[in-house]
Amino acid sequence: MQVLYGRHHVRVFRFGLRLVRDEQVAEDLISEVFLDVWRQAGKFEGRSAVSTWLLAITRFKALSALRRRKDAELDDEAANAIEDSSDDPEVAVQKKDTGEALRRCLTALSQEHREIIDLVYYHEKSVEEVAEIVGIPENTVKTRLFYARKKLAELLKAAGIERGWP
Amino acid sequence: MMAMSKKMLEQEPSEIEMLLPWHAAGTLNARDARRVDEALARDPELARQYAVIRQEYAETIDLNESLGAPSARAMQKLFAAIDAEPARKPAVSLKISAGISAFFASLSPRTLAWSASLGAVALLLQAGVIGAVLVKNQPGSFQTASLSPAESHELGPNAPPHALVRFAPDARVTDITALLDNYQASIVDGAKGGLFRLQFGNKAMTKDEIAGLMNKLQTEKIVTLAVATP
Numbered sequence: 253m254q255v256l257y258g259r260h261h262v263r264v265f266r267f268g269l270r271l272v273r274d275e276q277v278a279e280d281l282i283s284e285v286f287l288d289v290w291r292q293a294g295k296f297e298g299r300s301a302v303s304t305w306l307l308a309i310t311r312f313k314a315l316s317a318l319r320r321r322k323d324a325e326l327d328d329e330a331a332n333a334i335e336d337s338s339d340d341p342e343v344a345v346q347k348k349d350t351g352e353a354l355r356r357c358l359t360a361l362s363q364e365h366r367e368i369i370d371l372v373y374y375h376e377k378s379v380e381e382v383a384e385i386v387g388i389p390e391n392t393v394k395t396r397l398f399y400a401r402k403k404l405a406e407l408l409k410a411a412g413i414e415r416g417w418p
Numbered sequence: 419m420m421a422m423s424k425k426m427l428e429q430e431p432s433e434i435e436m437l438l439p440w441h442a443a444g445t446l447n448a449r450d451a452r453r454v455d456e457a458l459a460r461d462p463e464l465a466r467q468y469a470v471i472r473q474e475y476a477e478t479i480d481l482n483e484s485l486g487a488p489s490a491r492a493m494q495k496l497f498a499a500i501d502a503e504p505a506r507k508p509a510v511s512l513k514i515s516a517g518i519s520a521f522f523a524s525l526s527p528r529t530l531a532w533s534a535s536l537g538a539v540a541l542l543l544q545a546g547v548i549g550a551v552l553v554k555n556q557p558g559s560f561q562t563a564s565l566s567p568a569e570s571h572e573l574g575p576n577a578p579p580h581a582l583v584r585f586a587p588d589a590r591v592t593d594i595t596a597l598l599d600n601y602q603a604s605i606v607d608g609a610k611g612g613l614f615r616l617q618f619g620n621k622a623m624t625k626d627e628i629a630g631l632m633n634k635l636q637t638e639k640i641v642t643l644a645v646a647t648p
Contacts, residue, residue, distance in 0.1 A: 253500070257493065265488040279492040287499050354477040355484075373478035378445045394436040401439070401474065417470045 257286055260303060263375065264310050270370050271314035271363060281317060285309050300384055307375060308385045311367065318363065350413055357407035365400035372397055438468050442475045448593040452639060578620050579628045580606070581635065582613045582645045589640035597638060601631075615647070 261282055268285075269278035288309055289296075296305060358369065371377045371385060383390045405418055434457045440446045441454045458465050585594055598604065601618055608614030618631060628646050635644035 257496065261492070262487045265492070266482050266485045269485050270482070275488075279488045280495070282488055282492050283496040283499060286496050290500055291503070350473070351477055351480070354474065355481045358474075358478060358481055369474070369478055370482060372439050372445075373443055373475045374482040376443050376445050379440060394433075395431070397439055398431045398436050401471070404474065405470075415470050415473070417467045 253286070253290055256289070256302070260306050261286070263303065264306050267307055267367075267370060267375065268310050268314050270366055271311065272317050277317055281310065281313050284313050288313075300381065303375070304377065304381045304384055307371070307377075308387075311385060315363075350408075350415070353408060353411050353413050354404075357404055357411065360407055361400060361403060364396065365403055368393070368397050369400050369404075435464065435467065438464070438471050439475070442468070442471045444588060448596055448638070448640060455639070576622050577648075579618045579623045579631065580647050581616050581618070581632060582643070582647050583616050583635065583641060584613050584643040586640045586642050593640045597640060601635070613643070 264285055265278055265282050268281040269275060272278055272281065285306065289306065296302070358366070361369065367386065368382065371382045377385065379390050379393050382393045386393065388396070402418060405415065408415065434454055437446060437450055437454055441451060446454065458468055598616075601616075603616045603618045606615050606617045623631070632644050632646050635641050
């Protein structure tokens with residue numbers, strides 16, 4: 253169990269944190285995830301990678317945790333993530349930095365869009381694996397990521413950054 | 419109405435366009451990766467979108483890496499929870515071994531000593547019988563672990579073609595397996611200096627066929643070198 257935890261806990265934590273946006277909740281989440289794994293180790297059939305199995309459990313637990321929180325709280329957080337808090341020169345320079353703006357907009361995406369972008373880009377999951385983790389058909393995985401990227405482009409445009417697509 | 423549906427169709431992403439993010443992450447299979455590469459080479463608009471995707475890919479990794487790691491509290495909480503779990507039902511094999519232990523524990527020391535001596539005599543007898551059979555059947559020569567000349571791969575005009583192949587450093591096991599399947603090839607030796615010796619099929623090929631095969635192999639994305647060998 254310690255080996256499994258040592259190998260996967262950071263990625264599981266980061267995936268959970270991106271979904272719930274609260275470090276304390278994300279830490280509680282990984283304890284729950286690995287405890288579930290310890291209890292259900294016999295049910296793992298080896299048809300998918302261990303990391304895929306872990307991320308699917310993390311997602312399920314994160315969504316349950318999110319449901320326990322108020323929607324209004326989440327909306328405020330999303331708005332704060334893209335809100336321009338100040339107009340001082342330093343922030344103005346930051347806004348011109350596409351990388352920084354991109355990271356801010358990646359944070360401002362909806363939960364559905366954040367998770368699919370993270371799974372494909374950061375966790376390097378294939379179409380099939382994402383479909384398994386999220387529980388949607390493979391074609392929906394592809395279109396959802398496309399529209400997540402479109403939304404990202406819209407957010408960037410609203411922040412004054414044009415990248416030539418779409 | 420027609421114009422509207424045409425506009426909608428134009429806005430629909432193509433299959434290749436939707437695969438671009440997986441291409442950037444390197445998680446497409448060899449066939450799809452080749453399709454995307456070809457499309458990128460002929461469509462500058464798609465190539466522009468791909469550059470945007472590569473930037474998104476890099477920033478997503480940066481963002482996630484900046485999130486840090488959980489504190490030791492999470493691990494302590496987990497292992498405390500595991501310790502607090504009720505003891506699991508012992509497995510059948512454990513029950514059997516516990517039964518055997520209980521049986522021996524119930525025997526008196528004298529009975530145990532006699533049983534052990536009897537067991538040792540039985541073992542010696544068994545070893546003697548096995549030894550005698552082996553000595554009787556031994557052909558008088560040693561046998562190596564390698565294949566005999568008859569079993570090893572054929573050489574000469576009727577031998578199937580062989581090649582030394584080097585795979586790209588980022589080639590995935592699934593891609594290599596798919597390539598071996600496509601070419602009906604098997605790895606017969608390797609990796610020496612990063613080179614694998616592959617055998618193609620079970621039938622001999624003409625020189626032209628072998629040259630064609632090598633040319634085709636060289637065009638594979640995951641192959642960086644392919645040289646025919648005897």
